[in-house]
Amino acid sequence: MRGFTLQRRAACALRSTLQTTTRPALHPIAQTTTTLPTRTPPTRLSIHTSPARGKGQDSVPLERPATDFSSLDVLGNTPAPSTSVDVCMYDGFGLNSGVTIGGGDGALLVSGEAFSWRPWEAIGEKKLLNKRGQFEIPKEAFGVLDVLWPRPDMLVIGTGKEIRPLSPETRKVLGEMGLRVEVLDTRNAASQFNMLATERGVSVIAAALIPIGWQEGVGAK
Numbered sequence: 001m002r003g004f005t006l007q008r009r010a011a012c013a014l015r016s017t018l019q020t021t022t023r024p025a026l027h028p029i030a031q032t033t034t035t036l037p038t039r040t041p042p043t044r045l046s047i048h049t050s051p052a053r054g055k056g057q058d059s060v061p062l063e064r065p066a067t068d069f070s071s072l073d074v075l076g077n078t079p080a081p082s083t084s085v086d087v088c089m090y091d092g093f094g095l096n097s098g099v100t101i102g103g104g105d106g107a108l109l110v111s112g113e114a115f116s117w118r119p120w121e122a123i124g125e126k127k128l129l130n131k132r133g134q135f136e137i138p139k140e141a142f143g144v145l146d147v148l149w150p151r152p153d154m155l156v157i158g159t160g161k162e163i164r165p166l167s168p169e170t171r172k173v174l175g176e177m178g179l180r181v182e183v184l185d186t187r188n189a190a191s192q193f194n195m196l197a198t199e200r201g202v203s204v205i206a207a208a209l210i211p212i213g214w215q216e217g218v219g220a221k
Contacts, residue, residue, distance in 0.1 A: 082096050110144060135165065154204065158188075164183070
């Protein structure tokens with residue numbers, strides 16, 4: 001009985017001790033917010049040095065430097081031949097040398113020399129076109145070229161105010177002389193002769209020109 005009493009007292013003492021023991025205060029755990037580093041978008045590199053063009057913005061063309069065409073004229077300092085044609089007149093021609101061929105005559109320019117040319121006299125009438133409307137002149141009208149040696153390489157023919165096709169017969173005659181032929185109206189033929197004779201020389205280029213006022217059966221008077 002005594003032992004039971006002692007055990008009961010011990011149990012009461014232990015309970016009292018536990019009740020008086022100070023328990024540690026419980027505090028809420030502070031929530032720590034971790035800030036993640038902000039991801040910076042990658043920088044876009046550009047290999048172009050010019051500013052970017054906005055959408056819909058028209059491109060502005062760069063101004064090109066002006067071209068000095070006089071510096072491109074390789075014949076600018078080359079003197080024109082004395083037989084180059086300065087003026088195509090109604091009934092003749094004015095040459096660079098100051099010589100004037102008039103009276104309705106044509107001009108035959110060969111090897112630096114200028115001749116009055118009347119090819120219709122070889123025909124017997126003032127007609128230079130055949131029935132097909134082709135420019136046709138007999139061999140006798142080119143007598144100077146036939147006896148000249150060395151001959152020019154090319155003959156520029158001016159057929160008057162309008163260009164006319166060269167007849168096969170006349171082309172054959174000139175081909176047998178070893179001449180290449182270029183047929184134009186007289187104004188363009190004179191210009192072509194001036195350019196080619198300046199570039200290649202009067203011994204290589206010749207011209208046979210009919211006045212721009214020429215009319216079939218009438219002439220250029």
